[in-house]
Amino acid sequence: xxxxxxxxxxxxxxxxxxxxxxxxPNLIQPYGWQGCLTQYAGSIWGGTSGGPCPVQRSADGAILxxxxxxxxxxxxxxxxxxxxxxxxxxxxxYNWQIKNAxxxxxxxxxxxxxxxxxxxxxTTNKTVLETKTHDYSYRINDWTTFxxxxxxxxxxxxxxxxxxxxxxxxxxxxxxxxxxxxEIRNINVSLRYGVDMCAANPLSSPDCPGYAEAYxxxxxxxxxxxxxxxxxxxxxxxxxxxxxxxxxxxxCPGYAEAFFQYQCSxxxxxxxxxxxxxxxxxxEQCKxxxxxxxxxxxxxxxxYNEQCKVSALYDKGxxxxxxxxxxxxxxxxxxxxxxxxxxxxxxFNLQCSLNTxxxxxxxxxxxxxYNEQCxxxxxxxxxxxxxxxxxxxxxxTANTLYSPxxxxxxAAYQQKVFNDAxxxxxxxxxxxxxxxxxxxxxxxxxxxxxxxxxxxxxxxxQVSLVADPVVNQSISAPSEQTVRNRESTNAGQGLLVPGFNxxxxxxxxxxxxxxxxxxxxxxxxxxxxxQQTMSNEQRxxxxxxNQIASVPGFDAYSNAVIPDAPFYASxxxxxxxxxxxxxxxxxxxxxxxxxLHQEMVNDQYR
Numbered sequence: 001x002x003x004x005x006x007x008x009x010x011x012x013x014x015x016x017x018x019x020x021x022x023x024x025p026n027l028i029q030p031y032g033w034q035g036c037l038t039q040y041a042g043s044i045w046g047g048t049s050g051g052p053c054p055v056q057r058s059a060d061g062a063i064l065x066x067x068x069x070x071x072x073x074x075x076x077x078x079x080x081x082x083x084x085x086x087x088x089x090x091x092x093x094y095n096w097q098i099k100n101a102x103x104x105x106x107x108x109x110x111x112x113x114x115x116x117x118x119x120x121x122x123t124t125n126k127t128v129l130e131t132k133t134h135d136y137s138y139r140i141n142d143w144t145t146f147x148x149x150x151x152x153x154x155x156x157x158x159x160x161x162x163x164x165x166x167x168x169x170x171x172x173x174x175x176x177x178x179x180x181x182x183e184i185r186n187i188n189v190s191l192r193y194g195v196d197m198c199a200a201n202p203l204s205s206p207d208c209p210g211y212a213e214a215y216x217x218x219x220x221x222x223x224x225x226x227x228x229x230x231x232x233x234x235x236x237x238x239x240x241x242x243x244x245x246x247x248x249x250x251x252c253p254g255y256a257e258a259f260f261q262y263q264c265s266x267x268x269x270x271x272x273x274x275x276x277x278x279x280x281x282x283x284e285q286c287k288x289x290x291x292x293x294x295x296x297x298x299x300x301x302x303x304y305n306e307q308c309k310v311s312a313l314y315d316k317g318x319x320x321x322x323x324x325x326x327x328x329x330x331x332x333x334x335x336x337x338x339x340x341x342x343x344x345x346x347x348f349n350l351q352c353s354l355n356t357x358x359x360x361x362x363x364x365x366x367x368x369x370y371n372e373q374c375x376x377x378x379x380x381x382x383x384x385x386x387x388x389x390x391x392x393x394x395x396x397t398a399n400t401l402y403s404p405x406x407x408x409x410x411a412a413y414q415q416k417v418f419n420d421a422x423x424x425x426x427x428x429x430x431x432x433x434x435x436x437x438x439x440x441x442x443x444x445x446x447x448x449x450x451x452x453x454x455x456x457x458x459x460x461x462q463v464s465l466v467a468d469p470v471v472n473q474s475i476s477a478p479s480e481q482t483v484r485n486r487e488s489t490n491a492g493q494g495l496l497v498p499g500f501n502x503x504x505x506x507x508x509x510x511x512x513x514x515x516x517x518x519x520x521x522x523x524x525x526x527x528x529x530x531q532q533t534m535s536n537e538q539r540x541x542x543x544x545x546n547q548i549a550s551v552p553g554f555d556a557y558s559n560a561v562i563p564d565a566p567f568y569a570s571x572x573x574x575x576x577x578x579x580x581x582x583x584x585x586x587x588x589x590x591x592x593x594x595x596l597h598q599e600m601v602n603d604q605y606r
Contacts, residue, residue, distance in 0.1 A: 026188040030061045033072040047178035065181030069171035076164045086196035088155040095147035095188040100140040113137040114170040114182040125162040375579035385573035
């Protein structure tokens with residue numbers, strides 16, 4: 001097999017070979033190749049038969065390849081080729097002749113391949129230490145000699161190497177019967193070796209085994225401080241350090257004096273005998289506390305800082321002044337800012353002091369709320385001042401007839417009596433809403449009857465007492481003076497309703513027997529005359545009028561009067577008192593949120 005590692009080798013022409021390098025004789029056996037190889041006695045080239053293995057002719061030992069790819073190799077035991085002490089294998093020399101004409105040039109490309117590979121193995125003969133491939137896969141018209149020297153990348157002792165192999169691989173790309181492939185002859189390979197200088201002198205090269213130890217011993221003999229492993233290193237190092245610095249070790253000469261000077265130079269306060277001790281002490285005190293002395297650098301600033309530390313309110317430039325000022329203002333007045341500690345409680349107390357109705361938790365809220373409700377509406381509770389007057393006013397507003405003390409009571413009562421009369425009989429008065437006048441044919445007899453009828457209608461009637469004492473008083477018999485007053489007026493003007501009748505009041509009938517008799521006679525005469533002259537239709541109309549005009553007991557209601565009597569005295573109960581509106585109710589009525597109201601209130605104090 002061919003191993004191709006061309007990077008491990010470099011050309012001898014570019015290498016500097018040290019003196020004393022030697023080469024072995026040719027180590028290749030001309031007829032010692034291993035692999036598929038046909039021996040031929042005499043001389044042969046081409047032919048019409050043969051293959052696929054290459055052939056070696058006996059005439060000159062040349063090897064010719066056929067159409068089958070073949071590999072030939074030889075193995076050289078390096079330890080047998082070289083022997084001795086201190087020998088190093090450094091490379092090899094090569095020389096051979098090759099012809100690769102592709103059957104006279106009649107064969108088209110690609111050219112016939114031909115490679116020669118060399119490998120150097122370790123003692124196991126499995127690991128390749130050095131490899132090189134020589135490639136001649138191109139047209140070589142005639143026998144050409146190729147030679148050169150290959151230098152190994154490393155120098156190998158005989159004890160570290162095994163075999164050295166040379167391998168050739170080729171074939172006829174034309175695939176012709178016979179031997180028309182590449183040709184090679186006169187193969188020479190020799191190993192290059194030299195004396196191992198490391199055995200004679202390990203210091204000859206850093207690559208020599210034992211070089212490090214030899215170098216250490218050499219340097220230790222020259223200078224014991226070369227390495228801590230050198231004999232006498234510790235004493236030599238101590239002397240060296242003491243010479244450099246007496247303070248290195250307390251055993252160094254002059255250590256005490258050097259130590260004192262060192263401490264004074266490092267810190268003049270080390271000892272009162274140190275130069276500059278007084279100034280250093282002053283500086284140290286000033287450094288520890290700039291307030292130590294007014295001459296200390298930074299005294300003014302330190303004094304300022306101290307004052308600020310005692311109270312950040314010392315100056316506006318003090319750190320934390322703003323916070324301290326804020327805290328002080330909050331302490332003096334928690335209402336200074338909403339973020340002050342105790343702001344909520346102070347604000348609550350303030351609002352309660354301004355208006356006890358601000359919150360149900362305010363002291364006196366219950367009484368203030370009660371008073372405010374009584375002020376808004378005296379009817380809120382029976383205990384409210386002016387409750388009686390307000391209640392009377394409310395009832396009078398709802399019903400003017402609630403009490404005789406209500407304004408307009410008399411007129412309302414008269415209106416009620418009138419309305420009740422009209423409701424029971426719309427024809428009771430021409431002023432009733434549903435009153436309908438009746439047309440009656442006027443005759444002398446009817447006039448006389450009407451006059452007599454009016455006198456009869458005005459006669460007083462007896463009405464029984466009822467449960468209402470006011471009505472009983474109203475329907476009681478009129479006084480004699482009232483009768484005399486009524487007699488003085490014209491009789492026969494219809495029913496009297498106080499406050500509504502516009503005509504003269506009806507005249508009460510006289511007590512004179514003569515007059516009653518005369519009237520009775522007149523009525524009888526008129527009735528008889530009317531009956532004689534009235535037709536049936538007229539008589540029916542007259543009866544209807546008589547029924548309409550007949551209202552028993554109506555005079556008692558028309559003469560009724562409700563006497564006035566004292567009820568509740570009017571008095572002022574809130575003289576000089578101001579009751580504030582409910583703040584909470586105001587916010588609710590104005591549809592504003594508590595937060596917005598809070599912000600509005602806070603703005604008063606900023």
